[in-house]
Amino acid sequence: MSRDGHAPKASAAILVKTRGLAPGNRIDRHTHGEHQLAWARSGVLSVAAEAGTWVLPPTRALWIPAGVPHEVMASGRATMRSLYLRPESCPVTWPAPQPLSAGPLLAGLIDHLADTNLNPQRRARAEAVLIDVLEPVNRATIDAPMPTDERARDVARALRADPTDARSLAQWGSHVGASARTLARAFRADTGIPFGRWRTAVRLQAALPHLAAGESVARVARRVGYGTPSAFVAAFHRETGLTPGGYFRNPE
Template identity: 60%
Template sequence: MSPNGQPRAEAPDPAAICVRTFDMQPGQRFDLHDHETHQLAWSPSGVLTVDIGDRSWVLPPTMALWIPAGVPHATGATRPALMRSVYLPPAHCPAGWHDPTVVGVGPLLRELITHLAAPDLGPGARSRAEAVLFDLLRPVGVTTIDVPMPLDTRARRVAEALIAHPSDERTLDGWGREVGASGRTLARLFAAETGMPFGRWRTRVRLRAALGHLAANRPLASVARRVGYSTPSAFVAAFRLETGRTPGAYFADPPRSARG
């Protein structure tokens, strides 16, 4: 057992895939840790967040994140979620991605992971299921909503406030009066330290905040208002521009090409 409560994930048989299930409560988080195995982090219900370095992934049930062995990461949930993690020994894993990789989770892969989680699964059935699982691991062609954080304390105060309240409409000049910096200075800091203009950064914050509400099947108009958009159409347009998909398509099962 690791210090933060997650198992070390080494199965008794070094060739076997290990599946562990965790009930995640709102705000629960497994702090920074790593595994000797590769990990496929996935939630069949709810939305997971995975932080690696200065990057953050928000994963609906149709997506999982491949985390290579030895890569420090933190995992959490802002709303109730069931996390089902698949741990894969590197020596027996044909997938060789060296970087975190988003994988599409369609109906077959979803059922197969659930099947592998069964405690009474016999050796023969397990071996056959593991072989099929490797065939189904395919990167999904969708852009995740990463929100890099600025380092400067003034810009970071603005960033943290907007993450807490994404619908806040204040301009950078308005924020500057609160944190002791001009709007121009804050704009420069956001561009230099996040790699994008403030407007696009705030859009990503809003869209990432929307994912939990969308996963909970809240009406689109309500979600748009919660995260600062006056109309559903403006929200959908921003979502499509950032991810390449509409909100509905983002949560839909991946296309057959992503499932193999």
């Protein structure tokens, strides 16, 4: 069954649903019995699961395995297309959320499969091609997993709410009742990256919806706590291997 309670047509292994999201809309945490491919046809989506949060412009999609709890957010206006794939007939077996490249071919196939008037033969061919072109990406994904230590988690929540907050770990420690060393250990142990890099990822995640909306790099840099556009671009390139403009271009 899909999340709206309707089973796919008997001829369809992949069901496509389209949903418009207004700024600030949130789809609360939920699970599916099917695998889901989440894609923003327009705008930018944020998908949060236990393993982390992924910010998805139209050039990226996210594979969400069946049974994985997740929530979806849109900071600006967005059109979300979700593909639901029956596990028993799907050859893809990624056990955790997997970001994917969403180039023109994948985008076109998703739009094609959204046509409810496709005959079974054409639909089956398109479904097979779509599965074949799913291409994982890693380097260009900006991920900032939440720490599990409660004090580090308090810091993380505050920085997600205000990425411009430039307090040091020592200052955060005074705020949450832990030493800077304890917080540093917690961030590295729980998220796999040092605190400074984690904060950079949060700032870049916050920047993506504004970049997708067409705001200038200079303005976005100030919005998320960078003193100069060049510092922002350098951080963006260091984390993703791409410039901000390159991140939003369709992959070759």
